[in-house]
Amino acid sequence: MSKQDYMNIAVQEPPLDYSFRSIHVIQDLTSEEPRRGLRPLRHSKSGKSLTQSLWLNNNVLNDLKDFSHVVSQLLEHPEKLAWIDLSFNDLTSIDPVLTTFFNLSVLYLHGNSIQRLGEVNKLAVLPRLRSLTLHGNPIEEEKGYSPSLPHRQYVLCTLPCVTTFDFSGVTKADRTTAEVWKRMNIKPKKVRIKQNTLWTMSPAIALAFLPLVVTLLVRYRHYFRLLVRTVLLRSLRDCLSGLRIEERAFSYVLTHTLPGDPGHILTTLDHWSSHCEYLSHMGPIKGQILMRLVEEKAPASVLELGTYCAYSTLFIARALPPGGRLLTVERDPRTAAVAEKLIRLAGFDERTVELIVGRSEEVIPRLRTQYQLSRADLVLLAHRPRCYLRDLQLLEAHALLPAGATVLADHVLFPGAPRFLQYTKSCGRYRCRLHHTGLPDFPAIKDSIAQLTYAGPG
Missing domain, CATH: 3.80.10.10 (Ribonuclease Inhibitor)
Structure with missing residues (x-):
């Protein structure tokens, strides 16, 4: 030939x-x-x-x-x-x-x-x-990274023959800017230094930006309130009490709830989050969506990645069919200790709900051999959105998802999991549906739960 x-x-x-x-x-x-x-x-x-x-x-x-x-x-x-x-x-x-x-x-x-x-x-x-x-x-x-300036132009400067970068076509304007960079021998680090010098402006120029700052604060006031409650106030209370927020929430639950009643425990956690300290939990609206799906699918085995304060864990456990089993994974030992107490306080034993302490990427490969989980009929991703794609691919690689399995992913819009959504919609192995909601106590901040149905390996 x-x-x-x-x-x-x-x-x-x-x-x-x-x-x-x-x-x-x-x-x-x-x-x-x-x-x-x-x-x-x-x-x-x-x-x-x-x-x-x-x-x-x-x-x-x-x-x-x-x-x-x-x-x-x-x-x-x-x-x-x-x-x-x-x-x-x-x-x-x-x-x-x-x-x-x-x-x-x-x-x-x-x-x-x-x-x-x-x-x-x-x-x-x-x-x-x-x-x-x-x-x-x-x-x-790195500060300032985006498919635009400065890194895009750096790549085009270095590789002038490239016509597509990060799936985006290179325009004539890109070429012109890259040529200017090449002549000036500009590097990304120098550009960031120049950008930082913008803050050394005179008071008069700074005053001119005041209306813009006020407009942004009004428009994004909900995000500003969320930042204050989840970062500033929480950090202050952590320092003053020596306890984490989930530990303070557990103390409140112990004195205000009925042992053995998971519904009352969930209501108490909602009250704590609304009237005391924002818990950053799933919230009752998403919880009802989760419980309804578990009841509809009646999974024999459920895997939850991200236990946190066991809020979503209790919703799942309440809806499990007879003989159903839930494995929930929490990476932080201190948080897991609180979650374990809440799960047992609600009346669920280890045969129904087993809590595993460890990193999801380390636990998933051992689920079949160490925890006797041969398949997960339903999976809830509720830990770190940036880890969703990695862990979903691990579940696929270890054949833990049977055909027809349901995968639920929380917070896919806020803070967001764009790579995860892009992968599930483009790989051809999932049917995707979004359940649109808002954050608990912040309904103006839109979020969604992604419901995926696995069609099997391609």
């Missing part, structure tokens, strides 16, 4: 897809079966794949050791590799091995652990690179 014939076939070939395989090291590719698509892959006489695309997304790779060697074992012409998808792994840097594939035109690195924007400089040697993604990496936590 001539090289021209190979190019014509390879461009039309589906990718060699090793996504969602829980691959830890590149060497595992030689023993792992690729995913099957709608069209079968073609192979050469030597048994190697005739394709220019390699997908390794949604695995647990933290380095690319022996990448070139393994790729040469999988592809008939590895030097023609044009598309590499390494998104949603644990890579901390851009490995120089990627710069040896000079035909590379598409490189997906979003959802990794890359911390330095300067890693992009390594890709400048790739003459055909047209599409690059970096969003969802720790570099987003």
Whole structure:
């Protein structure tokens, strides 16, 4: 087969897809079966794949050791590799091995652990690179990160051939700005210093901004009140009492509730949050949605990630069918101790509600062997929205979600879980519905519970 014939076939070939395989090291590719698509892959006489695309997304790779060697074992012409998808792994840097594939035109690195924007400089040697993604990496936590200035222009300055960055097309204005940056040799750090100097303005200029500040405070007064109650007042009371808010709430429950009555305990927690200290809990409206769904689905086993003060735990436990089991995971031992007391005070024993103390990413791989949970018919994600996507993919990877399982995710709009929602809507394995509500005691701040129905592995 001539090289021209190979190019014509390879461009039309589906990718060699090793996504969602829980691959830890590149060497595992030689023993792992690729995913099957709608069209079968073609192979050469030597048994190697005739394709220019390699997908390794949604695995647990933290380095690319022996990448070139393994790729040469999988592809008939590895030097023609044009598309590499390494998104949603644990890579901390851009490995120089990627710069040896000079035909590379598409490189997906979003959802990794890359911390330095300067890693992009390594890709400048790739003459055909047209599409690059970096969003969802720790570099987003740097002050000022956004797909716009300054980092977008930094990337375009470094990689002038790129036409699509973070799934957004590069405009003529982007090119013009990048060219100005290139001539002025501007770096992102210097831009941030210039931005900071804006605060050294004269009192007259500062006074001119006063109407704008007042307008923002009026418009976002609900968020300002929430900030005061959840951060300022809570921190002050923590210092004065030496107790956390959930510990103070438990003391209030002990003196104002009836043991063995989960409904009365929930009402007492609501009263505490409304009239004493804001608890940042699910609230009665979301609680009723949760309880109704549990009653409708009648799951034999439920997994909750994020116990907190056991508020949502009690709603689930009340609605469990006879013989149902709830495993709830809380990472903070001090918070878990309070939740354990509230669960037992409500009358639920360990056979019905088992509380596990630990990080969700460490607990999920041990659920089957250590906690005898072979499947979770219903899952509630109520811990940290930025961890939702990672933990959902862990549940998929360890085959803990049966077809038809229900996954509920709280706070998907505030503070928000955009990557999680984007993934569930685009991967094709979930049907998604949003239950729109507001925060308890702050109905003007809109939020939603996402209800996902799992269709099974693709």
